[in-house]
Amino acid sequence: MAIVAGVDFGTLSVRVSIVDSAQGRLGSGSAEYPLHRKREDPDHATQSHADHMRALAEATAKALAAAGVPGSSVEAIALDTTGSSVIPVDAHMEPLDDYYLWCDHRAWKEAAEITAKAHELHLEAIEWCGGTYSSEWGFSKLLHWLRHNPEKRGRMATALEHCDMVAAVLCGITDPAQAPRSICAMGHKWMWNAGLGGFPPESFLTAVDPLLAGVREKLNGRYQTSDQIAGHLCNEWAAKLGLPAGIPIPVGAFDAHWDAIGAGCNIGDVVNVVGTSTCMMAISDQVTLVPGVCGVVPGSIHPFKTGIEAGLSATGDIFDAIAKRAGSSVGALSEGLEAYRAGQTGLLRFSWDNGDRTVLVNPELSGMTLGWRLTHTAQDELFAAIEGTAFHKRIILERMAEHGVPVSRVINGGGIPQKNEVLNRVYANVFGKPVLVPSSEVTSLGSAIFAFLAAGTFQTVEQAQAALCPKFRVVEPDAKSSAVYQELFAVYRKLYFSFGAGDELKTLRRVAAEAR
Numbered sequence: 001m002a003i004v005a006g007v008d009f010g011t012l013s014v015r016v017s018i019v020d021s022a023q024g025r026l027g028s029g030s031a032e033y034p035l036h037r038k039r040e041d042p043d044h045a046t047q048s049h050a051d052h053m054r055a056l057a058e059a060t061a062k063a064l065a066a067a068g069v070p071g072s073s074v075e076a077i078a079l080d081t082t083g084s085s086v087i088p089v090d091a092h093m094e095p096l097d098d099y100y101l102w103c104d105h106r107a108w109k110e111a112a113e114i115t116a117k118a119h120e121l122h123l124e125a126i127e128w129c130g131g132t133y134s135s136e137w138g139f140s141k142l143l144h145w146l147r148h149n150p151e152k153r154g155r156m157a158t159a160l161e162h163c164d165m166v167a168a169v170l171c172g173i174t175d176p177a178q179a180p181r182s183i184c185a186m187g188h189k190w191m192w193n194a195g196l197g198g199f200p201p202e203s204f205l206t207a208v209d210p211l212l213a214g215v216r217e218k219l220n221g222r223y224q225t226s227d228q229i230a231g232h233l234c235n236e237w238a239a240k241l242g243l244p245a246g247i248p249i250p251v252g253a254f255d256a257h258w259d260a261i262g263a264g265c266n267i268g269d270v271v272n273v274v275g276t277s278t279c280m281m282a283i284s285d286q287v288t289l290v291p292g293v294c295g296v297v298p299g300s301i302h303p304f305k306t307g308i309e310a311g312l313s314a315t316g317d318i319f320d321a322i323a324k325r326a327g328s329s330v331g332a333l334s335e336g337l338e339a340y341r342a343g344q345t346g347l348l349r350f351s352w353d354n355g356d357r358t359v360l361v362n363p364e365l366s367g368m369t370l371g372w373r374l375t376h377t378a379q380d381e382l383f384a385a386i387e388g389t390a391f392h393k394r395i396i397l398e399r400m401a402e403h404g405v406p407v408s409r410v411i412n413g414g415g416i417p418q419k420n421e422v423l424n425r426v427y428a429n430v431f432g433k434p435v436l437v438p439s440s441e442v443t444s445l446g447s448a449i450f451a452f453l454a455a456g457t458f459q460t461v462e463q464a465q466a467a468l469c470p471k472f473r474v475v476e477p478d479a480k481s482s483a484v485y486q487e488l489f490a491v492y493r494k495l496y497f498s499f500g501a502g503d504e505l506k507t508l509r510r511v512a513a514e515a516r
């Protein structure tokens with residue numbers, strides 16, 4: 001028997017779980033931190049490293065109290081984070097700025113330039129991330145920072161993903177060359193590929209912009225999968241967290257990737273990690289490139305499989321925005337949605353409020369709802385938004401299946417499916433297949449699994465999953481509702497690709513930006 005701490009940094013809060021290898025989760029604690037947005041710039045989204053670390057200490061104390069165990073009993077700690085959330089640091093690993101959070105889309109122009117240059121120069125790495133580079137990813141965010149912070153450029157020693165930064169800090173690492181580098185993070189968001197020699201060549205990066213000269217060399221460090229040890233908890237942070245100094249910390253990863261492991265993901269599964277956004281995770285024994293899918297990376301999600309990631313740039317964010325505009329909450333607005341029937345609102349809603357992550361990979365798109373009438377309500381829009389996110393996910397599932405990724409089961413992970421049965425029912429009906437929902441929440445359970453591997457409690461991911469992952473309950477599709485959604489999906493699919501490829505929504509964004 002062993003006890004570990006699993007940490008999950010989400011978009012608005014960090015959650016720490018204290019987990020026993022025999023009894024499961026003993027207790028959890030969470031703490032919030034602010035997300036900095038700007039009304040005059042909807043693409044802006046940043047967070048403070050200091051806020052993250054303060055919240056981690058608070059959440060750890062709460063988790064230990066809830067679990068009723070002393071910190072001295074914890075044998076390892078593992079951490080996952082959002083991504084690509086990028087922070088530039090100096091030669092002593094001190095932050096030069098706030099994180100460019102994953103949902104910061106200011107770098108959409110830089111992403112388009114990277115994509116265009118990659119195709120012009122026939123860069124093979126671009127095919128591994130679906131053929132299009134995204135404003136949500138590392139190089140585009142870093143280039144945007146370099147262009148807009150000339151007074152700080154000379155002090156930048158490197159840039160780090162959040163999962164690597166927090167692991168380095170907890171390990172007391174102050175030399176960028178010794179920093180852990182998650183293959184999960186760098187493979188999916190930075191075009192790092194061991195089989196292609198690591199990063200794209202210097203000649204490509206400088207062809208995009210001379211400001212990227214030398215960046216390839218600065219992104220040094222130890223590139224490893226999450227079954228490897230990033231380091232050990234240093235004295236300073238052992239005291240702040242109330243945990244034993246010297247306990248192992250594995251190389252980190254993205255929250256959705258480890259949530260998929262915590263949800264029991266195996267070959268043939270697609271896990272919808274439904275939260276603020278949605279990540280759709282799959283693993284494969286084969287290396288299968290999928291056009292428009294934002295990452296195929298050997299060693300991600302599962303250290304000995306190929307991880308495949310896709311998803312929506314906004315899900316819970318859309319539901320929250322609809323509720324806020326109505327002066328309500330998602331919980332209040334959801335009351336009565338269980339009585340809604342498939343397609344009854346007459347609305348077709350496209351979940352592009354934060355751009356399109358997959359399969360169009362286009363940050364210049366905006367949310368769109370068709371079919372409005374004067375009698376429609378905010379509750380109607382919320383139900384249509386749930387249907388719309390399901391239609392979008394079906395587009396992705398079909399793209400995966402078309403290119404050889406097995407899709408035998410769909411698992412609804414993340415926080416929202418635990419609280420919204422209407423969403424689970426709509427998804428099953430839109431997909432036309434059963435949806436599996438973990439019987440209990442899995443957030444931070446994936447982190448605990450990798451902490452147990454670091455502690456040597458379990459020898460394989462599968463062994464840990466068998467001991468710790470919750471059982472599923474099955475939401476079956478309704479044949480009548482599925483038939484309605486089959487008809488509506490044909491309309492959705494046609495409009496998804498026609499509007500997605502058109503200039504109409506881009507023009508609206510451009511005109512609005514000019515007006516601001």
